[in-house]
Amino acid sequence: MTDARAPWRAVGRRSDGAVDVAVVDAGGAVLERRTIARERLAAELADDPDTRWIWSDTTAWYHDVLAAGVRIARCHDVRLCHAILRDSSLVADATGLRSATVWDAASAAPADDSDALFALEPAPDAIPHDLDATVAEYARQVEAIRGSADPGRLRLLTAAESAGALVAVELHHAGVPWSRDTHDAILAGILGPRPRPGELPSRVGELAEAVRVELADPAASLDSQPRLLRSLHRVGVLVESTSKWELRRHEHPVIEPLLAYKRAMRLLSANGWAWMDEWIPADRFRPVYVPGGVVTGRWASSGGGALQLPRMLRPAVRADDGWRLVVADVAQLEPRILAAMSGDLALAEAARGRDLYEGIVARGTVPSRQEAKMALLGAMYGATTGDSGRLVPTLRRAYPRAMALVDDAARVGEEGGSVRTLLGRTSPAPSAAWRDLQADAAESEASDAVSSLARSRARERGRFTRNFVVQGTAAEWALAWLADLRRRLVGFPAVGDHPVTGRAHLAFFLHDEIIVHVPADQAEAAAEAVGDAADAAGRLLFGSFPLDFLLDVRIAESADKS
DNA sequence: AACGATAGCGCG
DNA sequence: AAAGCGCGCTATCGTT
Numbered sequence: 001m002t003d004a005r006a007p008w009r010a011v012g013r014r015s016d017g018a019v020d021v022a023v024v025d026a027g028g029a030v031l032e033r034r035t036i037a038r039e040r041l042a043a044e045l046a047d048d049p050d051t052r053w054i055w056s057d058t059t060a061w062y063h064d065v066l067a068a069g070v071r072i073a074r075c076h077d078v079r080l081c082h083a084i085l086r087d088s089s090l091v092a093d094a095t096g097l098r099s100a101t102v103w104d105a106a107s108a109a110p111a112d113d114s115d116a117l118f119a120l121e122p123a124p125d126a127i128p129h130d131l132d133a134t135v136a137e138y139a140r141q142v143e144a145i146r147g148s149a150d151p152g153r154l155r156l157l158t159a160a161e162s163a164g165a166l167v168a169v170e171l172h173h174a175g176v177p178w179s180r181d182t183h184d185a186i187l188a189g190i191l192g193p194r195p196r197p198g199e200l201p202s203r204v205g206e207l208a209e210a211v212r213v214e215l216a217d218p219a220a221s222l223d224s225q226p227r228l229l230r231s232l233h234r235v236g237v238l239v240e241s242t243s244k245w246e247l248r249r250h251e252h253p254v255i256e257p258l259l260a261y262k263r264a265m266r267l268l269s270a271n272g273w274a275w276m277d278e279w280i281p282a283d284r285f286r287p288v289y290v291p292g293g294v295v296t297g298r299w300a301s302s303g304g305g306a307l308q309l310p311r312m313l314r315p316a317v318r319a320d321d322g323w324r325l326v327v328a329d330v331a332q333l334e335p336r337i338l339a340a341m342s343g344d345l346a347l348a349e350a351a352r353g354r355d356l357y358e359g360i361v362a363r364g365t366v367p368s369r370q371e372a373k374m375a376l377l378g379a380m381y382g383a384t385t386g387d388s389g390r391l392v393p394t395l396r397r398a399y400p401r402a403m404a405l406v407d408d409a410a411r412v413g414e415e416g417g418s419v420r421t422l423l424g425r426t427s428p429a430p431s432a433a434w435r436d437l438q439a440d441a442a443e444s445e446a447s448d449a450v451s452s453l454a455r456s457r458a459r460e461r462g463r464f465t466r467n468f469v470v471q472g473t474a475a476e477w478a479l480a481w482l483a484d485l486r487r488r489l490v491g492f493p494a495v496g497d498h499p500v501t502g503r504a505h506l507a508f509f510l511h512d513e514i515i516v517h518v519p520a521d522q523a524e525a526a527a528e529a530v531g532d533a534a535d536a537a538g539r540l541l542f543g544s545f546p547l548d549f550l551l552d553v554r555i556a557e558s559a560d561k562s
Numbered sequence: 563a564a565c566g567a568t569a570g571c572g573c574g
Numbered sequence: 575a576a577a578g579c580g581c582g583c584t585a586t587c588g589t590t
Contacts, residue, residue: 224586225569243570245576266571269584294580298574305583308572333574334579381578388578467579471574511574511580 008076010054010138011041011061012131019044020131024054028139033131042068049073054138056129058165058291059107066173071499073487077162078137079103079127080292084157085141090149090424096140103127103137107290150424156540157423160476161292163483167509168289168299170486170500175284176317176508177325177517182558183276183316190312191264194273204268207261214254222261270305271313279304285317289509296468297425297475298511307510317508317515317559324523328530328553329513332356335376336549337474340542341422344402348547355550365398366391379406380470382463406466413465414458421472422541427465434461473541474512477549480537482509485516488529495519508559515559523555 010030012020019041022033036044042065045053052074055061065072082103085091105127128134145154184194192202200208212220215235221227225242232239235254239246244262247255279285285304293300301307309317319325330336335356339347350359360372371387375395378388379402396403409419413427416435420426434457440446441454489504496502501517504526508515518526534549 226587241569243576249575262571266584270572296580298580300581302582305572307574308582310572329574378578381580383578386575386577463579471580513574 007048008052008054009048010131010135011044012056012134013129015130022131022135024135024138026142028054028135028142030131030135041065042070045072046070052076054078054134056127056134057107058162058169060129062166062169063173066169066499069497069499071170071490072166073490074159075162075166076138076158077165078134078141079107080161080165081141081158082137083292084161084425085144085154087426087428088148088154088424089418089420089426090154091144092147092149094144097144100137100140102133148424153423156480157425157476160423160479160483161297163486164291164299164479167482167486167506168291171289171506171509172286174501174505174507174517175286176515177320177323178280178283178285179316179318179558180276180280180283182318183280183313184273186313186316187267187272187276191268191272201264201268204261204264207257207264210257211254211261214252214257222258223265267310267312270308271310275304294475295428296472297421297479298471299475299509311561315558315560319517319557322520324518324520324555324557325507325559326516326518326523326526326530326553326555327513327559328515328527328534328551330534331550331552332376333477333512333549334380334470334474336547337477338380338402338405338470339399340538340545340547341469341473342402342405343545344399344405345546347399347402348545351547351550353548353550360398363398366394379403380467382406382410382459382466406470409469410462410466413468414462416461417465419465419469421469421476423473423476425472425476427468430461477537477541478509478512480540481533481549482506482514484536484540485514485530485533488533489516489526492518492522492525492529527553527555 008024008026010022010024012022014020014035017038018035019038020033020035021044023031025031045065049071050073053072054076055078057079058075058077082097082100086094086097088094091097107127141158145151145158148154188194191204195201208222211222212218215231217231217234220231228242229239232242232254235252237250237252237254239250244259247259287304287306288302289306290300290302317325332351332355335347336351338344339351346363350356350363352359355369357369357372357376360366360376361369366372366375371391374388375391377383378392379395383389383392412419416430416438418427418429437450437454437457441451486506489506492504494503504516504518504522506514507517514530516526516530530553531551534551538547538549
């Protein structure tokens with residue numbers, strides 16, 4: 001993965017806004033340095049597009065560079081890698097990294113505030129962007145990896161995390177191609193035509209009216225849970241909450257219009273016309289992705305609810321004229337990850353070339369696909385009761401290796417220990433409050449209340465660590481998939497000047513799903529690249545282990561699932 | 563008036 | 575009854 005002869009370069013910001021550029025050796029020592037004007041930065045990177053650029057924070061640097069028309073191949077994101085290495089249980093001595101607390105500060109402001117990096121007065125809680133601090137921390141990280149229990153895995157993880165950071169900025173830059181007209185039509189179909197500002201859409205008003213009729217109260221408030229609850233009780237619907245999953249269980253003429261009202265209001269407030277005007281100004285949705293934003297290594301997002309686009313809006317995701325979308329998602333990613341990382345050949349056999357849940361049924365473990373899914377999700381999430389928990393023991397007998405991996409992770413977590421993903425991302429240590437509670441419960445005169453609370457908190461943490469190993473390793477696989485596909489797409493013929501959108505490019509990513517926006521005549525090739533990248537990611541993480549990462553790939557003009 | 567916490571629901 | 579993980583966002587409610 002790392003080539004000792006590759007020229008590595010670092011950039012840092014000077015207090016006057018100019019940029020220091022340095023050539024560094026494999027250990028992070030500066031061999032040469034010079035200073036260039038800020039305006040020269042993009043050109044400087046363009047001169048060495050294949051070099052690995054070491055910088056403080058991809059979000060802070062890359063947006064300007066891309067805006068200036070330059071794309072780079074590789075980077076080392078010091079902030080993101082610091083967080084990984086500081087906590088990784090593979091790192092033998094993290095003292096130096098832990099004392100470099102300045103790298104724990106928040107990332108720069110989101111990409112649209114592109115002046116944030118070059119503001120004269122950096123925010124007091126921001127990470128440093130100067131060359132000396134950047135290179136010094138980089139050297140600490142190189143040393144931490146070298147002295148670790150598994151340098152190869154940590155190199156892979158830090159490279160994948162950094163590549164993901166590049167993808168995240170590029171995704172923001174490209175945006176999700178979006179049809180405002182289709183979006184408007186979907187809203188109108190469910191809510192009624194767009195109302196004047198301050199007015200409720202007609203269909204919402206009708207539903208509210210229907211609910212109030214059934215509640216026999218023309219003034220009933222539907223948006224306040226306590227008041228709605230009282231209204232429901234008055235007409236004999238004895239629910240404890242106003243949640244839809246509880247309402248669904250009751251038979252009463254108010255239920256159906258009420259659920260429809262809640263659905264409509266949800267759509268209106270979360271993804272209605274106001275959202276469309278704010279987030280889709282010009283037929284592109286540009287969410288802010290936050291790589292490493294979740295403890296497990298998954299991405300988070302900030303603003304716009306990028307990771308929560310309701311499925312009913314997916315028809316609004318629409319390729320440009322003459323372009324197509326390649327929409328691909330992995331079938332049962334986390335169960336496959338579990339099979340591969342535990343080396344469970346029986347589970348891998350159930351997964352090979354088919355729907356994994358169907359494979360479990362075919363092997364006679366459980367009678368139906370639904371039960372197989374419930375059982376496996378229950379095993380990965382730590383269910384102990386209900387339909388899901390009931391089937392877990394059956395699964396434990398059929399797939400002992402896979403189940404032992406998650407059961408061990410849960411046990412370690414309950415005992416206050418740390419677990420790690422395949423590549424070494426490590427779960428956070430329990431809080432002081434958690435440890436205090438466990439210590440209190442261990443005292444001989446501990447009350448029943450304290451003991452039972454401590455047990456409950458221990459189990460909670462066990463469910464977290466149980467899931468952490470699988471969710472986190474799945475996130476690593478997905479990063480490898482993204483990074484590999486990104487590299488393949490650069491080889492596609494350019495049809496425009498833009499470094500990202502001037503050719504086939506990634507347009508969306510969500511945990512186990514990718515959307516590529518591609519000129520129509522290259523769509524088949526792009527679909528093939530998506531599959532090849534998935535195969536490559538599997539080999540990178542799991543070598544020759546006999547398991548495939550089955551994709552559902554579609555080429556279409558819209559992302560609508562048909 | 564401005565904050566944090568909570569309920570509820572969207573996604574994987 | 576969400577029984578079982580991880581998120582972000584909005585509206586409402588309670589506190590200051």
